[in-house]
Amino acid sequence: MKPPSVQASEQLWRDGVCIVSDIVDQDLMQECLVELQTAHSHFFNADETPEKLFVSEGRFYSALEISGSFARPEVLLPPGVEQVLCECLGPDFVFDSWGIINALPGAGEQHWHRDGGILFPSNPINAMLPPSAITLAIPLVEMNHETGTTGFSIKSHRANGHKDRPDYQPIVPVGSAVLWDYRVFHKGMPNKSNTARPLIYATACRDWWHDTLNHESEDRLLVQGSVLDGLGVRLQKRLQRAKVSR
Numbered sequence: 001m002k003p004p005s006v007q008a009s010e011q012l013w014r015d016g017v018c019i020v021s022d023i024v025d026q027d028l029m030q031e032c033l034v035e036l037q038t039a040h041s042h043f044f045n046a047d048e049t050p051e052k053l054f055v056s057e058g059r060f061y062s063a064l065e066i067s068g069s070f071a072r073p074e075v076l077l078p079p080g081v082e083q084v085l086c087e088c089l090g091p092d093f094v095f096d097s098w099g100i101i102n103a104l105p106g107a108g109e110q111h112w113h114r115d116g117g118i119l120f121p122s123n124p125i126n127a128m129l130p131p132s133a134i135t136l137a138i139p140l141v142e143m144n145h146e147t148g149t150t151g152f153s154i155k156s157h158r159a160n161g162h163k164d165r166p167d168y169q170p171i172v173p174v175g176s177a178v179l180w181d182y183r184v185f186h187k188g189m190p191n192k193s194n195t196a197r198p199l200i201y202a203t204a205c206r207d208w209w210h211d212t213l214n215h216e217s218e219d220r221l222l223v224q225g226s227v228l229d230g231l232g233v234r235l236q237k238r239l240q241r242a243k244v245s246r
Contacts, residue, residue, distance in 0.1 A: 083092030117182030
């Protein structure tokens with residue numbers, strides 16, 4: 001039987017999205033959620049502040065400085081996720097951004113979009129290429145049909161468009177992760193619950209690639225210097241693009 005990382009990477013190649021199950025301890029994810037609620041309570045209200053980029057009503061993303069529980073290596077880059085990213089992007093992949101996406105209670109359905117990664121827009125070879133970048137999402141609250149999961153148009157990274165409705169809306173429990181090719185069409189689904197649904201997101205990419213479509217600010221990947229110093233060479237290389245605060 002193939003290793004789980006190979007199975008997941010093959011699914012991502014085929015469908016444009018995969019789930020990596022049970023890769024972070026749920027109690028540690030709860031610690032991260034409590035830390036976010038207490039130290040960053042502004043991420044749980046709908047006011048518009050400069051660091052929040054709203055992508056639809058009630059739904060925004062923001063960089064978050066890597067520190068505290070979020071700086072734990074098993075949260076920052078779970079081994080199971082790292083294996084899949086190595087399979088898909090090669091061993092020298094790096095992070096281009098890292099932060100929080102939150103869908104507040106009542107957040108509506110988002111529009112279809114690709115995150116980017118279209119290297120040759122007018123050439124059919126683009127659909128044949130391996131990914132240059134992958135989005136990683138690790139939910140702090142389960143992604144489901146009440147809190148709002150992400151809807152995907154499967155195989156749209158190999159096509160010119162998307163289906164009318166999502167044909168894959170995965171339930172992603174706390175402790176698991178969902179990864180998708182930057183080229184696949186997807187949309188945030190409505191949060192019908194009375195609970196915010198935050199998740200950790202990151203853009204992982206090949207070391208020669210840069211995201212020129214998203215994150216107008218250079219503050220897309222932030223880390224405390226003392227945290228970076230304690231992470232070790234392996235993770236320091238993954239975070240080589242980070243803006244470091246001392």
